[in-house]
Amino acid sequence: MKNPYLPLLMRLVKNFVETEDKLIHTFTLEFLNEEDEKSFQYLPGQFAEVSVFDVGEAPFGIASSPTEPGHLKFSVAKVGVVTTALHQLPEGTILGVRGPLGNSYPIEEFKGKNLVVIGGGFAFTTLRSLVTYILHPQHRGDFGKLTVIYGARNPGLLLYKDELAEWEKRPDIELVTTIDHPVEGWNGRVGFVPAVTKEVAPSAENAYVVVCGPPIMIKFTLPVLEELGFPPERIIMSLENRMKCGIGMCGRCNVGNKYVCKDGPVFTRAQLNQLPNEY
Amino acid sequence: MRELTKAIQETAQKLLQDKEVELVVGFAEGSLPLRNTPCFIRQPEEAQRLVWGYGCENNLATYLRKRPEKLAVVAKGCDSRSIVELIKENQINREKLVIIGVPCQGMIDRKKVTRLLAGRELLEAEVKDGQVVLKGKGYSEAVPREQLLHDSCLTCQHPNPVLFDIMLGEPVPVKEADSFGDLASFEAKAPAEKRAYLIQELSRCIRCYACRQACPMCFCEECFADCSMPQWLSKSSLNVQDNVFFQAVRALHLAGRCVDCGACDRACPTSIDLRTLTHKMVKDVQELFGYTAGVSLEEKPPLAAPLSSSTLNHF
Amino acid sequence: MLLLNKDQVTNWLNKLMQTCQVFAPVKEGDYFCFKQISSCDQVILNYNNTRVPPKEVLFPRSEKLFCYRCENDGVQLTEQIDESKKIIIGLRPCDAKSLLLLDNVFSSDKYQDPYYLTRRNNTVLVGLGCNQPAGTCFCTSLGGSPFSTEGLDLLLVDIGDQYVVEVLTERGRALLSGMELPAADQEAQEAARMVKEGASLSSQVNLEGLKSRLDVNFYDPIWDLIHEKCLGCAACTYTCPTCHCFDIVDEAAGNEGCRIRNWDACMFPLFTLHGSGHNPRPTGKERFRQRVMHKFKYFVDNFNAIACVGCGRCIINCPVNLDIREVLAEIQGSEVRSDNQ
Numbered sequence: 063m064k065n066p067y068l069p070l071l072m073r074l075v076k077n078f079v080e081t082e083d084k085l086i087h088t089f090t091l092e093f094l095n096e097e098d099e100k101s102f103q104y105l106p107g108q109f110a111e112v113s114v115f116d117v118g119e120a121p122f123g124i125a126s127s128p129t130e131p132g133h134l135k136f137s138v139a140k141v142g143v144v145t146t147a148l149h150q151l152p153e154g155t156i157l158g159v160r161g162p163l164g165n166s167y168p169i170e171e172f173k174g175k176n177l178v179v180i181g182g183g184f185a186f187t188t189l190r191s192l193v194t195y196i197l198h199p200q201h202r203g204d205f206g207k208l209t210v211i212y213g214a215r216n217p218g219l220l221l222y223k224d225e226l227a228e229w230e231k232r233p234d235i236e237l238v239t240t241i242d243h244p245v246e247g248w249n250g251r252v253g254f255v256p257a258v259t260k261e262v263a264p265s266a267e268n269a270y271v272v273v274c275g276p277p278i279m280i281k282f283t284l285p286v287l288e289e290l291g292f293p294p295e296r297i298i299m300s301l302e303n304r305m306k307c308g309i310g311m312c313g314r315c316n317v318g319n320k321y322v323c324k325d326g327p328v329f330t331r332a333q334l335n336q337l338p339n340e341y
Numbered sequence: 342m343r344e345l346t347k348a349i350q351e352t353a354q355k356l357l358q359d360k361e362v363e364l365v366v367g368f369a370e371g372s373l374p375l376r377n378t379p380c381f382i383r384q385p386e387e388a389q390r391l392v393w394g395y396g397c398e399n400n401l402a403t404y405l406r407k408r409p410e411k412l413a414v415v416a417k418g419c420d421s422r423s424i425v426e427l428i429k430e431n432q433i434n435r436e437k438l439v440i441i442g443v444p445c446q447g448m449i450d451r452k453k454v455t456r457l458l459a460g461r462e463l464l465e466a467e468v469k470d471g472q473v474v475l476k477g478k479g480y481s482e483a484v485p486r487e488q489l490l491h492d493s494c495l496t497c498q499h500p501n502p503v504l505f506d507i508m509l510g511e512p513v514p515v516k517e518a519d520s521f522g523d524l525a526s527f528e529a530k531a532p533a534e535k536r537a538y539l540i541q542e543l544s545r546c547i548r549c550y551a552c553r554q555a556c557p558m559c560f561c562e563e564c565f566a567d568c569s570m571p572q573w574l575s576k577s578s579l580n581v582q583d584n585v586f587f588q589a590v591r592a593l594h595l596a597g598r599c600v601d602c603g604a605c606d607r608a609c610p611t612s613i614d615l616r617t618l619t620h621k622m623v624k625d626v627q628e629l630f631g632y633t634a635g636v637s638l639e640e641k642p643p644l645a646a647p648l649s650s651s652t653l654n655h656f
Numbered sequence: 657m658l659l660l661n662k663d664q665v666t667n668w669l670n671k672l673m674q675t676c677q678v679f680a681p682v683k684e685g686d687y688f689c690f691k692q693i694s695s696c697d698q699v700i701l702n703y704n705n706t707r708v709p710p711k712e713v714l715f716p717r718s719e720k721l722f723c724y725r726c727e728n729d730g731v732q733l734t735e736q737i738d739e740s741k742k743i744i745i746g747l748r749p750c751d752a753k754s755l756l757l758l759d760n761v762f763s764s765d766k767y768q769d770p771y772y773l774t775r776r777n778n779t780v781l782v783g784l785g786c787n788q789p790a791g792t793c794f795c796t797s798l799g800g801s802p803f804s805t806e807g808l809d810l811l812l813v814d815i816g817d818q819y820v821v822e823v824l825t826e827r828g829r830a831l832l833s834g835m836e837l838p839a840a841d842q843e844a845q846e847a848a849r850m851v852k853e854g855a856s857l858s859s860q861v862n863l864e865g866l867k868s869r870l871d872v873n874f875y876d877p878i879w880d881l882i883h884e885k886c887l888g889c890a891a892c893t894y895t896c897p898t899c900h901c902f903d904i905v906d907e908a909a910g911n912e913g914c915r916i917r918n919w920d921a922c923m924f925p926l927f928t929l930h931g932s933g934h935n936p937r938p939t940g941k942e943r944f945r946q947r948v949m950h951k952f953k954y955f956v957d958n959f960n961a962i963a964c965v966g967c968g969r970c971i972i973n974c975p976v977n978l979d980i981r982e983v984l985a986e987i988q989g990s991e992v993r994s995d996n997q
Contacts, residue, residue, distance in 0.1 A: 063770045067721045067904075067915070071731055094730070115724050115731055116908030119915075120931075141931035143569050156731045277934070303936060304928050306904045309767040312920070313901030313950070314927050317936075318874075319957035324766070338874045340936040340946075371977040373792070378977035379885040399976055403887065456686050462704065462790055478788065545684060547708060547717055547919070551889035555975045567926055576905050576918050577718035608975035610891040611707055612685050 066309050069113045069158025070098040072134065077153055080137055082218025086184050087149050088125065088137045091157060102162060104128055105169055106191035107300060107328045110161030111308045112136060112144070114151065120144035121305045121323070124162065125187035127194035129201070134159065137187045137221055163308040164327050167192055167272060167298060176206035178264040180283060182213050182255050182275025186221045188300060189274055193229070202234055209264045213240040213255040213279075217248055238262050256282035259290075266291035272298040284331070294332035301327050301334075301341045317341050342468070345393040345443060348509040349415055352441050354388035356413050362439055366404050367415035368397040374466040375449050375473075379404065391415070395449040395468050398491070400604040402557035406432040414438065417445035419493075419602035421502035422635025423557040426598050429642065432560060442505025444513045447486075447494035449473065452612055454489055457482075492523055493603030493616060503636050521624045527617050536585075539618075543584035545611040548576070552615055553591065555608035558598045565590060592618040597626045597642040600635040658821040658837040659844050660812070665819075666696040668835060669745065676741040676780075679713050681706055690744065701746045701814075704790055709897035709969065710747045711754060714775045715762075717894070717919045721771065721904070726911040736914075737770055742779040743831065750795045750965040752783050752807040754897030760959040761900050771917075780827050783808040787851050792968030794859045794981065800965055802855040815847035861981050862988055863952075863962070869987060870953040874945070878990045882983055883944030885976045890921035892970035892980075893947070898963040901927070922946045948983065 076090035089112075093099040104110075104124060113119040120142065126135035140149045151157075167188070177196065181189045189210075196205050210229070214220045220239060229237045239250035240258045251258050255275060264271070271292050273283055280299065287297055303315035303322040310324030318337040320326065329337075353365040369380035369390045377396040381404075382388055393415075401414050402423035416424060421442060427433045454463055454475060465476040472483045487495070494500075496519040501512040530538065550566070553559040565573050566587050573590075574583040592599075601623045606616040626632050630643035660668070672678050673693070680699040682691045688703045690710040720736040759776065762769035786793070786802035795801060805811050809828030812819040820840045823829050840848070873879075893899040903920035906913050920927055923944070928937045937943050955963035964980070971979050 063768050063773065065735060065737075065770045066767045067769075067771075068733060068735060071733075113906075113915075115726055116906060116911070116913045118906040119904070139931075143572075145931070146570070156726070156729075158731070158733075302930070304930055306902070306920075309769075310764060311761055311767070311769055311900070311902075312904065312917075313922065314920070316946075316950070316954065318949075319954040324764070340942065372971065372979040372982060373977060376977050378979075381881070381884045404885070452686055460702065460704065462788070464791055545689075547890075547894045549890035549894045549921070550924075551887070551891040551975050554887035554889035567924075575907060576903065577907070577916055578918070579716070579718040604975075608887070608889065608891070610895055610973035610975075611689075612687060 066160070067307070069111070069119070069160045070102065071095070072098075072157050072159050074151055074153055074155045074157055075133065077149075077151060080221050081184070082216075085140050086137055086221065087140075088135055088221070089148065090126075091134045091136070091159065092132060094156070099132070102134075102159075104162035105166035106195045107167035107188050108162040108164050109188075109308075109327060110134065110136075110159050110163060111305075112148070113158030113160070114144055114147045115156070115158060117147040118144045119158065119160070121163070121302075121308055123188035123191075123300070123302075123327070125190050127191045127198070129195055129198040137184060137190075139184050160308060164323055165325070167328055168270075169195070172196075172270055173204045174206065176265070176267070176269035177208050178269055178271040179208070179210045179212075180255060180259060180271060180273045180275070181211070182279040183215070183219065184221060185274040185276065186212060189272065190222055190225070192272065193235070194225075197229070197232070197235060206268065207236070208234065209236045209238070209262070211238045211240070211255060211259055211262055211264075213242070213253075213258060213275075215242045216245055217241055217250075254282070255279050256286050259283055259286045263290060266293075266296070270296045270298060274300050294335055295330050297331035299329055299331060299334065301329060303341055342393055342395075345510050346391070349391045349393055349441065349443065350388045352507055352509065353382055353391055353413065353415075354385045356439060357382070357385040357388065361411070362413045363410040364408075364412040365391070365415070365441075366401050366412060367391040367441075368393065368399075368401075370394075371396055374463050375451055375454065393443060395446075395473075395486075396451075397445075398448040398604075398607055399555070400557050400602045402427055402433075403555065403604070405438065406557075406560055408437070411437045412439070413441055415441045415443055416502050416505065417443050418497060418499040418502055419445075419600050419635075421504050422499060422600035423602060425504050425635040425638055426558060426600065426642070428638060430598075439507070440502065440505045442502030442508040444502075444510050445494070445497070445500045446513055447490040447497070447500070449486070449489045450491040450494075450607075457484065457489075491603050491607070493601050493606070493620075496521075496523070497601075498633075499636065504638065521620065524617065524621055524624060527621065539585045539588070540581050542613045543588060544581045545613050546578050546581075546584040546587075547611060548578040548584070548587075549610060551608040551610060552588075552605035555604040556595070557602075557604070558595055559591065588615065588618055592622045595619060596622050597630065597632055597644045598634055599623055657840040657845060657848070658823065658832065659840045660819040660821050660835075660837055662817055662819065664835070665699075665701070668832075669693070669696045669699065671834070672743055672831065676743045678743050678745060679710065680745040690747070699745070701784060701812075703746075704788075705748055705751075705967065705969070707969070707973065708895055709754065709967065710744050710751050711758065711897050711900075713742060713744055714755065714779060715758065715772055715900060719771060719917055721915045721917055723914040724912070737774050739774055739778060742775065743782060744779060745782045746784040746812070747781060748786055748967070749783055749802065749804040749806065749808070749811075750793070750800050750967040751897050752781055753795075753800050753804065753965045754967070755781070756807045757898050757955075757959070757961055757963055757965070758900055760961070780809045780831055781807065782828070782831065783811040785811060785813045785852070785855070787814055787855055789855055789857050790968060791858055792971045793857055793966060794861050794968065795966035796857050797861045797863060798962055798964055798966045802857070803852045813848040813851055815844060815851055818844060820844050820848040859968075859981065861966070861984050863984070866952055866984060866988060867956055869990075870949060873987070873990070874949070876990065878987060879941050879945045882986055883940045886923070886940050886944050886978050887976055888923050888925075888940050888943065889975065890919075890923050891973045891975060892978075893921040893923060894919055895969040895973045897965060897967055897969070898951070922950065948987070952984070
């Protein structure tokens with residue numbers, strides 16, 4: 063019997079301060095054993111439980127893409143016991159990782175379709191995974207037009223700034239970044255994500271949209287998407303209820319009869335419409 | 342009892358009818374013998390559900406903190422004393438609370454009944470003329486009521502509410518001062534024996550926190566037992582040391598606030614003796630500070646007041 | 657059917673204790689609990705039921721998942737799987753049924769919980785029929801019965817000086833090897849039949865149509881009131897034989913530690929509190945609704961069974977007498993309103 067509670071061992075090779083407020087760090091972890099890497103087959107949208115030994119474990123969406131072999135990336139906000147400990151760790155520390163857990167973005171369904179990716183704040187982690195996956199030369203041809211709308215309060219709070227700059231230069235992705243209030247030297251847009259989405263007005267035709275962000279952003283973006291003609295079956299969202307086991311047993315992350323950890327975290331809006339609003 | 346029940350119903354009905362309050366918190370018939378259950382009445386016609394009995398064992402002050410509406414509560418002596426402390430701690434707005442005082446004849450301890458019945462199931466009970474008639478399959482047994490009252494009721498000095506807006510019934514006679522006799526055997530123990538006793542009792546703790554939740558004074562936004570940064574105690578109930586630590590800190594935190602209602606002790610599903618700790622704390626506070634919780638709205642709780650020289654002399 | 661004299665029980669248990677951990681009802685304070693016994697004198701089979709259910713033998717209130725030691729260049733993990741052979745003697749048919757329900761949780765198509773399942777596979781269940789169900793028992797409403805054999809390896813039926821032993825599985829039969837028990841004669845069988853007939857339940861709940869009500873009443877105003885007296889403790893969930901929620905924490909000192917799982921309860925606010933401070937089930941209303949929904953709707957949706965066996969523990973143990981039978985009756989009696997957020 064495979065023990066789903068036992069973590070794989072990984073080495074923290076990079077503890078990178080991602081945002082200017084220093085509250086988000088991006089951690090790059092390398093597998094200690096080759097077999098572990100082979101067994102860790104994941105897709106964008108999945109998450110993993112990361113252990114800091116002697117502190118505990120917490121679930122994080124995987125920010126790296128399976129097209130980036132050899133390591134996993136997690137971008138983590140400092141909010142609780144585990145994340146605070148994680149932020150302080152020196153590079154070289156051995157961590158535990160359980161996963162991949164949960165479902166993923168419906169990559170197969172996305173194939174042949176245009177894709178709109180909308181993110182806000184630090185909820186861009188698994189979206190980075192998705193965009194990176196799609197932009198990979200081996201995959202790019204499988205998908206249609208790719209539009210990314212990404213907003214943060216200010217430029218310093220955007221994640222993955224270097225990569226955003228790279229994406230900006232590419233012809234096969236339309237990247238729209240936005241900040242809440244104007245700042246000198248900022249070349250992107252100014253305004254909240256829902257308003258910017260309305261301005262950009264990505265076509266719903268033959269398209270899926272993936273939205274991740276703070277609840278308030280989601281709340282105001284959904285009506286915009288509806289207006290643009292995205293049916294609930296093609297609006298993809300990712301939930302993040304409190305989790306412990308990550309395998310549908312410990313009982314806390316359920317929304318109605320679904321467990322976010324096992325049946326999610328990715329749901330279509332149509333699915334969520336069928337569930338109570340406990341998330 | 343019947344008269345009190347009737348008086349409570351009438352009072353509640355009138356308060357609701359006259360829109361003096363939106364809600365009356367009292368007791369209804371319970372689903373088990375010798376059991377009453379807290380109930381929340383909002384419609385005048387529902388006031389008929391209210392009763393008074395020997396199973397009104399819960400401390401209803403627990404339900405009164407930070408309520409938005411104007412409400413009334415049926416309060417026996419201990420409830421009223423908790424209310425007094427909660428008013429002093431700014432948890433209850435006195436202006437919005439109507440206290441329906443009810444004299445308390447003491448509540449029946451179903452644990453004592455269980456012990457007495459030694460395995461036989463109680464199916465029915467009736468209290469009359471100072472006797473409790475216990476009935477079950479093939480037996481009927483009359484026991485003097487005093488024998489079955491909660492220990493905290495047996496030594497209660499304030500069976501009549503200390504604070505009320507409406508007083509129902511006739512005050513019951515007050516017993517002679519609490520001699521804390523039940524603590525004698527615990528106090529006589531050597532420290533190691535005391536510890537052994539607590540460890541033995543708290544090995545049954547399953548950390549359901551029924552004691553804390555039932556206590557009207559345990560209202561911390563975040564209980565120290567739940568803190569994760571820092572984590573003060575192990576979350577595992579198999580860590581008996583930390584079960585003891587939890588109860589010890591709880592008792593200390595209740596020093597000068599605990600009215601010895603016994604709610605924690607009654608709530609425990611594994612019947613851990615919690616009252617020895619809380620009662621001991623009540624005694625110590627009385628001896629050290631001359632303070633009895635919940636009897637005066639003016640007197641400051643000793644651990645919330647600056648130490649006076651006379652208090653310091655105790656040490 | 658075999659016949660076991662009560663005076664043979666000591667002998668039998670002594671024999672079993674030589675090869676297995678034997679768990680049996682023992683008296684603790686005023687009540688009973690399942691404990692691993694070291695002597696037959698502790699065992700009391702003439703008991704009503706335990707306060708804490710025997711689920712804790714298979715799913716302890718606290719257990720180590722693994723321990724670790726951080727070394728210079730690595731971490732050593734040691735799995736802590738309990739592979740000991742166990743026997744639970746004298747558990748009630750309702751509690752045996754609860755284990756069948758828990759099996760659903762701990763073994764899904766995707767994940768197996770090795771801690772629970774290893775213990776489960778290594779545990780033989782010797783049931784004890786209920787000659788006198790308590791007033792709070794309502795197992796028959798949930799498809800159980802005082803002498804149900806579901807999930808058991810052996811069932812003991814107390815007929816006075818003897819037990820009629822119903823052998824239900826090969827594992828059960830193996831427990832009796834060497835005992836050379838005689839077959840239950842006509843008289844004993846008749847006595848067992850009489851005992852079973854005499855075991856009537858006074859309490860019932862009406863579950864007809866409950867699920868279809870719960871399917872649509874998530875936003876019904878009934879939830880605003882039904883929980884009101886609930887204190888938000890875990891006396892009901894921790895003493896429930898089917899509640900299985902847990903927390904996972906690390907306990908460590910220096911460079912060594914263990915990952916531990918503890919029982920947890922949907923009645924606690926912390927259970928669902930997000931790191932951000934947001935809580936999807938912020939008040940007693942949502943938490944109490946979750947408990948009812950989980951048992952009588954979500955579990956049915958997911959496993960086609962109600963997560964309640966009618967043991968009555970939550971009724972007995974609730975500090976404010978919030979009686980699940982009354983809660984269900986109230987839901988049944990309420991006007992069904994269609995969902996509306």
